[in-house]
Amino acid sequence: MVPIPQETSVLRVVNFADGSNAALGRNEPYQFARAHAFAFYRQRVLYSFIPKNACSTLRFSLAVANGALTPASDVNWIHANNPTFVADPEFVATCAYAFVVLRCPFRRLASCYLDKIVDGERHLLNLFPAPVYYLHRAFGRQALARKVQSLSFADFVRRIAAQEPRDMDSHWRPQSDFLLLRHYDDYFALEEFGRVQAALAAQGIDIIDTRGRLGHDTSGLDKISGRFTAVPGHQIRALKDQGQVPAPDSLYDDETIALVRRLYADDITLYQERFGPGNLLF
Structure with a gap:
């Protein structure tokens, strides 16, 4: 023992x-x-x-x-x-x-998007301005879920890039x-x-x-390559329903890589200091 x-x-x-x-x-x-x-x-x-x-x-x-x-x-x-x-x-x-x-940090944000945004999570902190959130919620849960799923990965990253860390949902803080x-x-x-x-x-x-x-993770799905940065979440959800999901790196382009490097600079530094750069996506 x-x-x-x-x-x-x-x-x-x-x-x-x-x-x-x-x-x-x-x-x-x-x-x-x-x-x-x-x-x-x-x-x-x-x-x-x-x-x-x-x-x-x-x-x-x-x-x-x-x-x-x-x-x-x-x-x-x-x-x-x-x-x-x-x-x-x-x-x-x-x-x-x-x-x-x-x-x-790059993989974590991709995982957050493929889980919370693509699946239409309705209880995410400050994803939308309050008037937008309440307008869509007034039409029912599915209307709000569809609004969340309308976001591409690029849309999502640009939105959180405008937030202060204290205002971020914990899944991407x-x-x-x-x-x-x-x-x-x-x-x-x-x-x-x-x-x-x-x-x-x-x-x-x-x-x-x-x-x-x-079923929150994507480990059991086939990873596919391509350019998915601007693809709306509802289209990626359809792929998940068929057992496929974009590989994490296929969600990124030069703009989103640069935004994540700025937003999560401290996290990237911490990760590199502890583990080296080998497992960083970019």
Whole structure:
């Protein structure tokens, strides 16, 4: 049996706290990051949750490890329970092990588009101006979904390029905004997810893969090449229904590559510093 770590002598220094003299309860960057820092209680492990970075698999594994679910439970439970296992400040300061999973920013944004936009997700923060959102919602859920699906990848990237990070939906907000700690014991690349499974097994945590039960990812679809930057989402949805999906690089052109490099410069730098450039799409 793997021993459960009980304490650590490591000083856990948090990000964002010294960016403002306001009380931490009113420090938005700090509160945002802490709201995404989850506790594996028995193992004393802290996990910083970043959407689109194997987050459903890890959140479900967390719920099972904490005794809220069994491996056979409904995976959709996790979507209403993000606040359930948020680590309190004492846990953050005294956790025995802390980790985060990062992803190539180009691949993460492509995954977000192919999931949330192409499938017509209706609950995305600030994707449209409020008058546009409420106008389409007034005509029903399907009308709003069709509006979302009308966006090409280029449309989507241009829209988020006009946003401040604090106004972005969490699925495309910069990954660096989620990092509660200045240093984690392990930084993992999603592109090498096998390392996560091995490292967490050493901490007494079993990873339960939820991809086949949720269908959010595109790993089971045939990747096709071409030029899909300007293709509306509803046309790509039709391809998905036929078992095909554009390869991530086929969504990009020079303009969208440049926009992503500007928007996610800190994330790209962080990824390169931790893993090198090998798994970056561009």
